[in-house]
Amino acid sequence: MEIIVATNNQGKLLEMQQGIYDSNISLVSYQKYSQIAEKPQEAGQTYFENAYLKAKFYQAKLKQPVLADDGGLELVAFPEILGLKTQRFFKSSDPLDQNQEILALFQNTKTSKKVTLKATLVYLMDESNYLTSEASLVGEIVPPKGTMGYGFDSIIKIPALNKTLAEMTDFERAHYSPRIQALKKILLKIKGD
Structure with a gap:
């Protein structure tokens, strides 16, 4: 079974494919079918709305079912600056720079460093026929x-393991990743299990 994913981020696609441990399912970028230059408008008020809008955009272009995700970091100390606006918050598109921007928020402060990483997925068959799932991780x-x-x-450190996600094996990380957990849930729905 092939599932078209509304992303051109190869790191995300690889993480998702490895995380499901199912060789019968192949996750492919929408770019396999079309080099769409436009980007969908993510103007929703929730992660679900943004994932739905992204899925709807690519489903309409490709005329095939599409899986899309949205999510973000929610910082207890700074609830107004990330969340739905996570990607728009950053000055740089480089992940290392983005990490430094987050760390800079906590310089010279003793505020809570608690973070919730959220992921919402939408699998859209047509405009009124979709499946959805979500998951979150606190660290x-x-x-x-x-x-x-x-x-x-x-x-992002998981206190129970005293490790960051980057110190974990692929198997451990898949167990904690909200995107992977939401993906596993939605795949059960897609397959009708």
Whole structure:
């Protein structure tokens, strides 16, 4: 079974494919079918709305079912600046720079470093026929540690393991990743299990 994913981020696609441990399912970028230059408008008020808008955009272009995700970092100490606006908050598109921008928020402050990483997925067959799932992970922001994963993985520590996501094996990281957990849930719905 092939599932078209509304992303051209190869790191995200690889993480998703490895995280499901199912060789019968192939996750491919929409770029396999079309080099769409436009980007969807993510003007929703919730992660679900943004994922739905993204899925709707690519589904309408490709005339095939599409899986889209949205999510963000929610910082207890700074609830107004990230969340739905996570990607728009950053000055740089480089993940290492983005991590430094987050760490800079906590310089010279003793505020809570608690963070919730959220993911919402929408699988859209047509405009009124869709499946959705969501998951979240609570951790804390720490200085970068570890070399695995991508994105924010090196600065999000899971207190129960005393490790950042970037210090975990692929198997461990898949167990904690909200995107992977939401993906596993939605795949069960897609397959009708």
